[in-house]
Amino acid sequence: MLFSIIITFMAAFSLIYGCLSGNLAAVSAAAADGAREAVNLCTSLCGMICLWSGVIELMARTGLSERLSAALRPVLKKLFPSAAKDRETMDALSTNVSANLLGLGNAATPAGIKAAKGLKRLSGLSSASNELCLLVVMNTASIQLLPTTIASLRASLGASAPFDILPAVWLSSLLSVSAGILSAKIFERFSKP
């Protein structure tokens, strides 16, 4: 709903601002341009997105996701001590994180929701427990190793090497996730469950 208000406001505001600034003709042309460009963008994105979905599906089929989640378990047990005692929740949690890392959006969200329900059950609280907040914060920060959709977008808009942003993406994702975890750890001392 919030989003519907925002886009309606955007459209209405451009009409008003266009009137006032004398750019009304450009605004009318832009509406048609935007719709055409949306379809163009999707056609040029389509091939790359499908190719990368294929590669990622292949990665998932080799069992890389399971091995990654097994490797992540020791770290996650430290971050989520109460989930460490419950096998099912821990499985969902490590699947969520490894699927996020590999960019398997279709697998990450169901596993994350299962982990969230498990953490709520284990805490026995009606409000969000410290660990549940941490899980949500980790999911609101991106930890994807291969941002394939953005690379596809860059390629379709003429980037010479669409993945050249990888090191910058990794470093800034790492900083962003660390900041999220650190602030969750600090804030949990001040907010009563």
Add this chain to the structure above:
Amino acid sequence: MRTIGEVAVPLIIVSVMIYALIHGTDVFSGMTAGAKDGLKTVLGIVPALIALLPCVYMLRASGALDALCSLLRQPLSQIGIPPETVPLMLIRPLSGSGALAVGSDIMKQCGADSFVGRCASVMLGSTETTFYVIAVYFGAAGIKKTRHAIPAAIIADIVGFMSAAFFVRLFWG
């Protein structure tokens, strides 16, 4: 560091294919099954982009986006963030396809390989649709009192945006 990104595409594809082949996975059927999923993803974002891009384009054509940019140029340059990325930072926490629409507009205007275009790409790659994720997870777990989750998530986003600009400047300065 930059060369990693330049050979990334063929390197990743080839190593995944070889790895899969060694593990006895059917490479062709895996790739085609994934591509089919990819088609569904694209079909999912087409309608959203058709609704969103005209709004973004109208806002730019009216001159309002440029006015907003020049208004914020001074305060944002203090922390190294290019003002052209303001619309992206505003929409990113709310909608994934909205962010894709705004990001594509920025890259089209400034060039995908420009400083601003790269900043927009790294911002897109290192942040998530924060409020959507919060709504989905807490909604599914049936939790109304979210405590410190929202402030911590917003801090993570702000750090992500600032470090995106920082690292792009560092690598391509």
